[in-house]
Amino acid sequence: METYDLYVDGTWRPSESGERFDTVSPMSGETLARFPLGTPGDVDRAVRAARGALDDWRRVPAPRRGEILFEAARIMRRRKQKLGELVTREMGKVISEGLGDVQEAIDMMEYVAGEGRRMQGETVPSELTDKFCMTVREPVGVIGAITPWNFPTAIPCWKLAPALLGGNAILFKPSSLTPLCAARLVEIFEEAGVPSGVLNLVTGRGSVVGRAIVEHPGVTAISFTGGVSTGKTIYAGAAELLKPVHLELGGKNPLIVMDDAMLDLAIEGVMFGAFGTAGQRCTAASRLVLHEDIYDEAMEMLLEQVERMRIGDPLDPDVDMGPMASQGQLEKTLEYIDVGRDEGATLRYGGDRLRGERYDDGFFVQPSVFEAEQGMRITVEEIFGPVLSVIRARDFDDAIGKANDVDYGLSASIYTRDVTRAFRAIRRLEAGVVYVNAPTIGSEIQLPFGGVKNTGNGLREAGSAAIREFTETKTVFIDYSGQLQKAQIRES
Numbered sequence: 001m002e003t004y005d006l007y008v009d010g011t012w013r014p015s016e017s018g019e020r021f022d023t024v025s026p027m028s029g030e031t032l033a034r035f036p037l038g039t040p041g042d043v044d045r046a047v048r049a050a051r052g053a054l055d056d057w058r059r060v061p062a063p064r065r066g067e068i069l070f071e072a073a074r075i076m077r078r079r080k081q082k083l084g085e086l087v088t089r090e091m092g093k094v095i096s097e098g099l100g101d102v103q104e105a106i107d108m109m110e111y112v113a114g115e116g117r118r119m120q121g122e123t124v125p126s127e128l129t130d131k132f133c134m135t136v137r138e139p140v141g142v143i144g145a146i147t148p149w150n151f152p153t154a155i156p157c158w159k160l161a162p163a164l165l166g167g168n169a170i171l172f173k174p175s176s177l178t179p180l181c182a183a184r185l186v187e188i189f190e191e192a193g194v195p196s197g198v199l200n201l202v203t204g205r206g207s208v209v210g211r212a213i214v215e216h217p218g219v220t221a222i223s224f225t226g227g228v229s230t231g232k233t234i235y236a237g238a239a240e241l242l243k244p245v246h247l248e249l250g251g252k253n254p255l256i257v258m259d260d261a262m263l264d265l266a267i268e269g270v271m272f273g274a275f276g277t278a279g280q281r282c283t284a285a286s287r288l289v290l291h292e293d294i295y296d297e298a299m300e301m302l303l304e305q306v307e308r309m310r311i312g313d314p315l316d317p318d319v320d321m322g323p324m325a326s327q328g329q330l331e332k333t334l335e336y337i338d339v340g341r342d343e344g345a346t347l348r349y350g351g352d353r354l355r356g357e358r359y360d361d362g363f364f365v366q367p368s369v370f371e372a373e374q375g376m377r378i379t380v381e382e383i384f385g386p387v388l389s390v391i392r393a394r395d396f397d398d399a400i401g402k403a404n405d406v407d408y409g410l411s412a413s414i415y416t417r418d419v420t421r422a423f424r425a426i427r428r429l430e431a432g433v434v435y436v437n438a439p440t441i442g443s444e445i446q447l448p449f450g451g452v453k454n455t456g457n458g459l460r461e462a463g464s465a466a467i468r469e470f471t472e473t474k475t476v477f478i479d480y481s482g483q484l485q486k487a488q489i490r491e492s
């Protein structure tokens, strides 16, 4: 059994508690590795290491920091197959998606590495003679990166890569369901040449380690992806210290299919959007809004495909859906299925835990399809499982109204061949990411990612937002006139 330590100040060392937890395969229940339960004292040591490393790291020219990221991306490419398999073993998504997770991490590293030679500021004219105005991008300081289990390599890299490029030091606290993927990432950054103390890994409970990171005055800013209630706790805790926080929280994403849509394409998109990653994506299509004229036909096509889904060992390339990531996720999914039944939604497929020799050791649940009314709990609350609510819409306006009738706003999609409707939907859908004729999942890293309403706090990550998120703007005025010049104060 592999036993890991914390990674602080460039060395792997035990936590002061001496206690550990297991990371297990959601497929077989087998323990994959043991990790330390970090303490506030461990966080403090890591913050000191990060603070100590910051001065030298921020003075490394950004293109050089970028070269380290290019090297990390190269190592990751070489290990893509192994890492992808690890994602699948530790988290349970099917192998094609495990590899996709790693590819998204690589994409982000390469994108951000190139930014090392850009990191643009602004130059604008001054209102005064012989005066120069510009902005430069500077490190924020020590970043607390608190990451989820559903994208155990991609989401950490959305945060770690731009934070490193920006010249920051980092406290990395991964989900306790996927610490092994996190440790492998840290090893890659170490091998690529990230100096000691710049990147520190502290594993353990969110309520202990996460809280200590949020409350430590030496941590300058927090970037968090996860659930709404944890997000609110972090936001409130950080407010006390006026600490900048970036939050990427839940979704209840609608996929609208209009009466003129290419139905085969749309249903294929629904299958991938709703049941990819067993519905455990913030971007999952958890609501299918069907125009009433194609409702029956689309429903029939959908159910036929859901019945054919192959569920089982996610390492088997012929399997469509693996287990839920944890016992907790399985229970939450089953609870919501009960909620749906109780509130009168019609269960058209699924609804049960899968039993039998192939399934008993893992957290397997059937993909489930409800016919529901918009407004029921299963249509407004995030389930984070393979549960799809199908909602009937009279027309375009009704579909958009129902799509927007939730507190979240991450991604949304419409299938239509009518360009007018497509553009109207783009304008009217309340979401940070909108798709036309494609499912709600699969955002590319060179564009900003994030949502409106309760999905976040107005910020974005990835794309052009990545560097903004992890740098401060410094405004600089240089007066070379040799005299005191007064802005705004004029003769007339």
Ligand code: UN1
Binding pocket: 104, 150, 151, 225, 280, 281, 282, 283, 284, 440, 441, 442, 443, 444
């Ligand atoms: C998430 O579920 O938290 O757009 C992120 C997508 C992926 C990222 C999902 N690129 O579905």
